[in-house]
Amino acid sequence: MNASLDVATVAPFVVRRAERADLDALEALEGAFPGDRISRASFARFVANTATDVWVAQRDAEVIGDAVVVYRRGFVSARIYTLVVAEHARGTGVAKALLAHAERGARERGCVTLRLEVRDDNESAIALYRRSGYEVVGRTADYYEDGSAALRLRKRFVGADAHLLRVPYYAQTLDFTCGPAALLMAMRAVGWEGTIGQEQEVAIWREATTVYMLAGHGGTSAHGLAVAARRRGVRARVWVDTAAAAFVDSVRDAGKKAVIELAHRAFTSELASDPDAVRVGEFTVHDVVGALARGEVPVVLVSAARLHAERAPHWVVITGYDDDHLYVHDPHLPDGTERADGVHLALPRRDFAALSRYGRARHRAMVVLAPSP
Ligand SMILES: CC(C)(COP(=O)(O)OP(=O)(O)OC[C@H]1O[C@@H](n2cnc3c(N)ncnc32)[C@H](O)[C@@H]1OP(=O)(O)O)[C@@H](O)C(=O)NCCC(=O)NCCS
Structure with missing residues (x-):
């Protein structure tokens, strides 16, 4: 059987680490994000920075989603800074795959928790995270520029032996x-x-x-x-x-x-x-x-x-x-x-x-x- 054909049928997109050549696509994806956006300059820093993982999902030649994970010096707690999927590509498991890569990258670095904030009215994202094992640990009023509140979510990878x-x-x-x-x-x-x-x-x-x-x-x-x-x-x-x-x-x-x-x-x-x-x-x-x-x-x-x-x-x-x-x-x-x-x-x-x-x-x-x- 042709291996690449096999991959194409089972996984119609791939997830990989972002490169500088992806900056246009990353900037465009952020345009679909409700509220505060990450600038191109920030993406350029993230891609170059070893304290950050930038993942992109690509279908054919098109980048259809990204996830950014930021690590904090010294500690092994990481934060999902952004996760976004192009509108036309939603509902096909892209976010789930990006999240899985983000988590794997964090665990490979020895992280035991992954944290993030999400708008408290962003039902699709909240559903995604809950299904993936994230728990709500708090709520911050006035978190976003437009004054809306954020839910704070966290997933622990702490071993059962902790x-x-x-x-x-x-x-x-x-x-x-x-x-x-x-x-x-x-x-x-x-x-x-x-x-x-x-x-x-x-x-x-x-x-x-x-x-x-x-x-x-x-x-x-x-x-x-x-x-x-x-x-x-x-x-x-x-x-x-x-x-x-x-x-x-x-x-x-x-x-x-x-x-x-x-x-x-x-x-x-x-x-x-x-x-x-x-x-x-x-x-x-x-x-x-x-x-x-x-x-x-x-x-x-x-x-x-x-x-x-x-x-x-x-x-x-x-x-x-x-x-x-x-x-x-x-x-x-x-x-x-x-x-x-x-x-x-x-x-x-x-x-x-x-x-x-x-x-x-x-x-x-x-x-x-x-x-x-
Ligand atoms: C939230 C978002 C990333 C989901 O991307 P996606 O690729 O459509 O999600 P997936 O197809 O991987 O779905 C994974 C799970 O998320 C949940 N989900 C996704 N979209 C949903 C929706 N519209 N309604 C309810 N649940 C939804 C489901 O539980 C789904 O699992 P299931 O298919 O097994 O039921 C996407 O809608 C998006 O980019 N939104 C704008 C940016 C954003 O809000 N990002 C999150 C901010 S922290």
Whole structure:
């Protein structure tokens, strides 16, 4: 049997990656899109960009549909930026095929969730996504230029073996309170019953800060966070690569260094009453997974440069794991993102060692909170 004839009968179109030569077609397809449109210049960037997958469906010589998937640095959560099929080609399975390719591409990159927004009155698209296993995770009023609302949909590829702890999400409300925000989430997950909000966030920041970072905002150290948790009756252990004060090499000013040392000594002496409170040494992803398996919640220092392209130390909560990933609540929501963008984000286990260190000293720190016995 003639193979190409066979393909032509079974699949009257093919799906492939877009090239620059497709820009005219992509631009024309967007014309059929209701509301906000993607410009030709944006398509050119998407096609050239390795952080984006652009898929096109082609029947004979004609491009009849496209799908764009955007990946976020560091994490393995992807977003369908657009999906459109030419009007005359609708109802023949083109969108379904594009979506299948988009999902396969995302999974090949190790992604475990795919997200998208759709107009809440776009019945055909909503039907398509629901049938393909997407669930509605929220609704945003006034999302589109014309003021109409968007439904937010998500599909998870999390394996059945994923072990996720119930950790509430709380976004930091200030630039420098990732540590307190992460600690609040973790404390609640291990049974703390206090009120999560800005008052506690700032109170913990004031208690746990040792350092003057960059322009002068204080950051929080593992020791400081553990002290703040313990003062609230939560069992907290520190695991750090050095007994020395964190971040000292991030400041030049001798006076600031002295303040950091002083705060660190105070935290250390407050923790000294418990011989298990501080452990000095390297930790691995296996230690993190071991803690999670016991129901403990690790709050880990990571390099924000790898997640948000900002040069700062950053605290996140580890919320679960599967064979290939760790899951993270990231308290920092960059402009234009929303809660769903910070919740149970997956990062490859193999990236953990590189991610969980900060600064020239390659400092590593985590605070592990345990449920009350
Ligand atoms: C939504 C859209 C992409 C669907 O494309 P399509 O190629 O016609 O869809 P398919 O033929 O692959 O259909 C797949 C599934 O979608 C659903 N669907 C598609 N069109 C539908 C319609 N008019 N009414 C109800 N369900 C519909 C069906 O569940 C269908 O599965 P089934 O055929 O097994 O029942 C297309 O209508 C389009 O481009 N619309 C304008 C752009 C847009 O709204 N994009 C989505 C924004 S996020």
